[in-house]
Amino acid sequence: MGAALPLGDPVPPDGSFPPGTTIDPGTAFGVYLHVPFCRVRCGYCDFNTYTSDELRGARQDQYADTLLREVALGREVLARTGALRPASTVFFGGGTPTLLPPGDLGRMLDGVRQAFGIADGAEVTVEANPDTVNDAVVAELAASGVTRVSIGMQSAVPHVLAALDRTHDPANVRTAVAAARAAGLDVSLDLIYGAPGESLSEWRASVETAIELAPDHISAYALIVEDGTKLARQIRRGEVPAPDDDLQADMYELVDDLLSAAGFEWYEVSNWARNDAQRSRHNLAYWQGTDWWGFGPGAHSHVGGVRFWNVKHPAAYAQRLAAGESPAAGREVPDATARGLENVLLRTRIREGLPVSELLGEGRHAVAALIADGLVDGPSALHGRVVLTRRGRLLADAVVRALTD
Structure with a gap:
């Protein structure tokens, strides 16, 4: 029945976003x-x-x-x-x-x-x-x-x-x-x-x-x-x-x-x-890292930089909605550090890679060593992007650690 839900801030019964949330209507x-x-x-x-x-x-x-x-x-x-x-x-x-x-x-x-x-x-x-x-x-x-x-x-x-x-x-x-x-x-x-x-x-x-x-x-x-x-x-x-x-x-x-x-x-x-x-x-x-809304018990969402997640069991989910209340169990607004870590974690997984410019200083310095170790593609890095080699895909977690430590 799935892992335990994360802890987070409470969500109001009407499901409103935190004050000051800005959502870009041009985001998919x-x-x-x-x-x-x-x-x-x-x-x-x-x-x-x-x-x-x-x-x-x-x-x-x-x-x-x-x-x-x-x-x-x-x-x-x-x-x-x-x-x-x-x-x-x-x-x-x-x-x-x-x-x-x-x-x-x-x-x-x-x-x-x-x-x-x-x-x-x-x-x-x-x-x-x-x-x-x-x-x-x-x-x-x-x-x-x-x-x-x-x-x-x-x-x-x-x-x-x-x-x-x-x-x-x-x-x-x-x-x-x-x-x-x-x-x-x-x-x-x-x-x-x-x-x-x-x-x-x-x-x-x-x-x-x-x-x-x-x-x-x-x-x-x-x-x-x-x-x-x-x-x-x-x-x-x-x-x-x-x-x-x-x-x-x-x-x-x-x-x-x-x-x-x-x-x-x-x-x-x-x-x-x-x-x-x-x-x-x-x-x-x-x-x-674009916007999506997950509907259903235990579903997670990410909209306008806000992450929120629903109660897990279908019965509890149905009870909340029958009462006219949001089924969300909690939410969080990740800070800049958490967003930066997540950006590296996710975007290094895709073929287009991660812009080197989005790495912090120590992460940028690590790129050369990762190229030498055969984990990051050298020509792509010269063009400003961190792209994993096949060996890097096998060791993606180690690459992320090197880029974020």
């Missing part, structure tokens, strides 16, 4: 819609998600109406600031959004359209479990305005999927991709590497299978052991091995080699696209 505005339902909890997952027996006091069939109350409240809050803007991206995440009927997802999207507007050419993404995607589902999603489906493939190897507690049929990934293509949708595939018992050759097979399906975009994430998860308990008890850092590094280099050879370009440490137009514009908003 993204909308995230959290659907916190899953059929089964995966052993590695610490997202704010719930299976049916964990919902207590919340009903999945009423969820769309509940979330739309928050969308309406968000419109009121932004209208008071004079910063209403059409959404340039909308992202349905979870959880498994496609556990809801397509009609509910369409109503939620209509609510965003009515509250804020949706910009021409906006990217509208729905995350999907392969077993929940068929011709009828994606046709209805496309008719509602969805442009992109992100399919949780994770692996093509059955025992690897089992180690991750993924229950979908690997064959249904191909079916889901074909259905999405037939509906005219762009396709992204999500992969995870480093699962217990996964070999390098099995990882190669999964990547090659993903490439064969000809998606527009592929994400590949290293398995991370999060405290409080089933996987963490299994490792602690010695039932399964912990991820091997060296093997995961080999797996990263392999996926980068295979995707590059297949015509994909990396644009963020864990993301590759056929071309710039196929990048995930919504996720780029996070890395570039």
Whole structure:
């Protein structure tokens, strides 16, 4: 059910921003819609998600109406600031959004359209479990305005999927991709590497299978052991091995080699696209620090330099909104030091990198040593930007420490 929420300042019942908040109406505005339902909890997952027996006091069939109350409240809050803007991206995440009927997802999207507007050419993404995607589902999603489906493939190897507690049929990934293509949708595939018992050759097979399906975009994430998860308990008890850092590094280099050879370009440490137009514009908003509002239980937002987050459980979320109150549990306004650190942390992850001019003195001095160590691209630095080499992508945390210490 996810990690604990951060501490923060209280949010007034009407959700108003702190006095003096300035929102630039020219900044892109993204909308995230959290659907916190899953059929089964995966052993590695610490997202704010719930299976049916964990919902207590919340009903999945009423969820769309509940979330739309928050969308309406968000419109009121932004209208008071004079910063209403059409959404340039909308992202349905979870959880498994496609556990809801397509009609509910369409109503939620209509609510965003009515509250804020949706910009021409906006990217509208729905995350999907392969077993929940068929011709009828994606046709209805496309008719509602969805442009992109992100399919949780994770692996093509059955025992690897089992180690991750993924229950979908690997064959249904191909079916889901074909259905999405037939509906005219762009396709992204999500992969995870480093699962217990996964070999390098099995990882190669999964990547090659993903490439064969000809998606527009592929994400590949290293398995991370999060405290409080089933996987963490299994490792602690010695039932399964912990991820091997060296093997995961080999797996990263392999996926980068295979995707590059297949015509994909990396644009963020864990993301590759056929071309710039196929990048995930919504996720780029996070890395570039623009504005987004996250609707749903446990969702986080960043608007006008203010960060705020909602209560976690769907029942508590619904109760707040039924009472006409903001579901926000807390907020903060990061100071200049925190914003600077976050800027380095996020923007070094993307292909365009970070302007050297935005580093403080010690950070600027560290660039030369990072180039010498093969972690930062020398020609890019000469042109004023810190761009990670592939070795730097593998050691991104160390690069950030060097640039911010």
